[in-house]
Amino acid sequence: MALSSIELLDDARRVDSFDCGKPALNAWLADFARRNQARGIIRVLVIHDEGTVVGYYGLAPDVIQPNSAPRAIRTGRPPDPIPCLLIGQLAVDHRYAGQGIGSGLVKDAQHRCVAGADIVGGRAVVVRAIDAEAERYLQSWGFIPARDNPAGLMRSIQDVSLWLADKGH
Template sequence: MIDEQEPTVQAPQPIKTEHYLEDFNSGNPELNDWLRKRAIKNEDSGASRTYVVTVENKVIAYYCLANGSVFNSIATGKVRRNMPDPIPVMVIGRLAVDKNWQGRGIGYGLVRDAVLRTLQASEIAGIRAILVHALNEQAKQFYEKCGFIASPTAPMTLMITIADAKTALS
């Protein structure tokens, strides 16, 4: 009898040149191309940090983080309250899961990992909120389920305060 176990899914880790990216297909060509063409370059230049979920060194999901800011006019009321203009934020720049792995909770796991890393960063630098620019309505709904709130003036821009993100993890 052959024991065919499901391959082990590795926790998010920083992207490396050894990771296999070529077969990654989220169903969104823009997200696929960014992973293959920009992720390592951005990592090397310091523009963003990409974290990947792998199975046997093959990337099955990823997200990236970058520091940023948001103008008060775009921020939600909770994010804007008593803050300078612009407001310091952590940006989830990209987040995607390979089509073969979608629907298994990996996307939520990536958001959770991004929140945990942002909470660590907020211990040493000012970060008021986590911000994301949703690519489409489906992505917007996903982030809303994760507790993000849409901007009143830019509905595809969503954010969650660090305090609310911390509470959501508890």
């Protein structure tokens, strides 16, 4: 097994055999990831094993309504809507589960979100959990549910930045 570093999805990467156990996430990678990236909608970052994608996530700009944001994100006078960065479609192939790939992807995504917010602004990192298992996983990373939708989780950019600095990541 020769896992790559995290890199942008390109045409050389094989996605057809990817299986995280969640058909919607498998289908998104196979059917929409490249097209959405080519259209400038999202950036898809992957880890591959000799060219076959074994983990991925997407990054995109996003906005949330102030009434859905927790207090830590609404503090002060945020704009309406509040600019954010979205971590989307995070998944790891079930054959590679338990090897730290998911953790590596989440850390990388948070680093990129902080760096992006430093360049263009952004008040929070937002994720949309596909199911209750994903909600629990994301909450273990410090994401808190939106006030109006528990599947929408968020964490302030300031909190992420402090966490990364404290952990030495």
